Amino acid sequence: MDALIHNTYPVTARDYTSAGHASADIKRRLKQLGVGGDVLRRVAVASYEVELNLVIHSDGGELELQVFPDHVQLVSKDIGPGIPDLSLAMREGWSTANDEARSLGFGAGMGLPNMKRNADDFAIESEVGKGTAISMGFKLG
Amino acid sequence: MTIGDMVSILKARVLLGEDKLDTPVYTACCSDLMSDVLAFVDEKTVLITGLTNPHVIRTSEMLDLKCLVFVRGKVPNEEILEAADEQGLVVITTKATAFSACGMLYAEGLRGVPVPLEWNTEDK
């Protein structure tokens, strides 16, 4: 199945000013395709949280958007540092965010659980020293 | 109530969206934690906040919020206001503290975004 949209967004570590630009573009493109309502909001929220995690926690990475006729696939990949304990990271309230991230209103440890809640499919893999990959699927229609 | 009613109740200044003051509002939320807002808000509501960084605007964009209320007379910088303007957000600022602003609006009938008050078995 060919993707209607296939786009990759590089995300720079610690670039707090640009953080969110990829998600804003993703939302705009989906809207142009006629995606709306609940699905659009869920993709937007999950995408924003995962993008901010790349900025706040990773050493840099990318966000990949693929839109198919029946679903949206969002994949985040980074080059490190990886997450030592995934079950801890998935726990609501667990965060290693620094003060800068907190001062922007993030670092509440709600991001990963919120992504999982909003996506229809959620998978996370991480290896310390290698990086983290998160894949989220959202059903359309 | 309408956004215009909120302006009167809070003796607020309108920074953006003077033409949209007759928009009806049914609920509001108040938080400085954008992750929290992203986690529990699922309707086009009003955000009352003391944070004036660009992520407040981006969070509003992700959630399609209608109106932003800055408390304690805070005014975001020009760049942030431009981003809010592009989205068509109404932005107002009040001298009231977050607590008082919420209280004044609640007293006039505005309610919070509904969340269940019952505890689940999953809650630790």
Ligand SMILES: Nc1ncnc2c1ncn2[C@@H]1O[C@H](COP(=O)(O)OP(=O)(O)O)[C@@H](O)[C@H]1O
């Ligand atoms: N891409 C990532 N690379 C490294 N660590 C991450 C990444 N994403 C999340 N984490 C870790 O998982 C924790 C929880 O993430 P999250 O639930 O989004 O909360 P928060 O971002 O508020 O800390 C983070 O504090 C961080 O330790």
Ligand SMILES: [Mg+2]
């Ligand atoms: Mg996060």
